[in-house]
Amino acid sequence: MNTLTLNQANLILQGAIAAARAAPYKPMGIVVLDASGQLVAFAREDGASMFRFDIARGKAWGAVGMGSSSRALAERAKDNPNFFVALAATAEGKFLPQPGAVLIKDAQGQILGAAGASGGTGDEDELICIAGIQAAGLVAG
Numbered sequence: 001m002n003t004l005t006l007n008q009a010n011l012i013l014q015g016a017i018a019a020a021r022a023a024p025y026k027p028m029g030i031v032v033l034d035a036s037g038q039l040v041a042f043a044r045e046d047g048a049s050m051f052r053f054d055i056a057r058g059k060a061w062g063a064v065g066m067g068s069s070s071r072a073l074a075e076r077a078k079d080n081p082n083f084f085v086a087l088a089a090t091a092e093g094k095f096l097p098q099p100g101a102v103l104i105k106d107a108q109g110q111i112l113g114a115a116g117a118s119g120g121t122g123d124e125d126e127l128i129c130i131a132g133i134q135a136a137g138l139v140a141g
Helices: 006-022 052-066 070-079 081-090 122-135
Strands: 028-034 041-046 101-105 110-119
Touching: 006 028, 006 110, 006 122, 028 052, 028 122, 041 052, 041 081, 052 070, 052 101, 052 110, 070 081, 070 101, 070 122, 101 122, 110 122
Parallel strands: none
Antiparallel strands: 028 041, 028 110, 101 110
C-alpha cells in the first residue's frame, strides 16, 4: 500500500506555490492531507488571510473523505443540499464542498490524499493544486 510521504507533500506545496506566483494569484494557503484526512503539510504565503488554512483543509478533507474533487462535491451539493448540510455538521465544520481541492493519486489510481487551496477563486485554487500534484510526479483526480 502506497502512502503519501512528507517529501511528496512538500513537492506539492512547492509546485502549487510556483504556479500561484507565475499566474500571479493572491497569496495562498495550501494544505496536503493523507488518505485518512490527516495533515501532512501546509504552507501559508506571506499576506494570506487567517482563514486560508481552515478553508483549504475543509475543501481537501471533504475531497479525501468522499473520494471526489471538491468541485464534484459542490455540484452534487446543488441537487442534495440537505445531505451536504448534514455532512458539514457531522464533520464538525471540517467539510467544505467548494471548488479548490483535488485528490492525490499514484500511477495506479490509488488515492493517497488530497490537496486543497484557498486564496483565489475556486478555479485558481484548483489549478494550483493540480500543478503541485503534477510537479510531485503524482496524478490529480
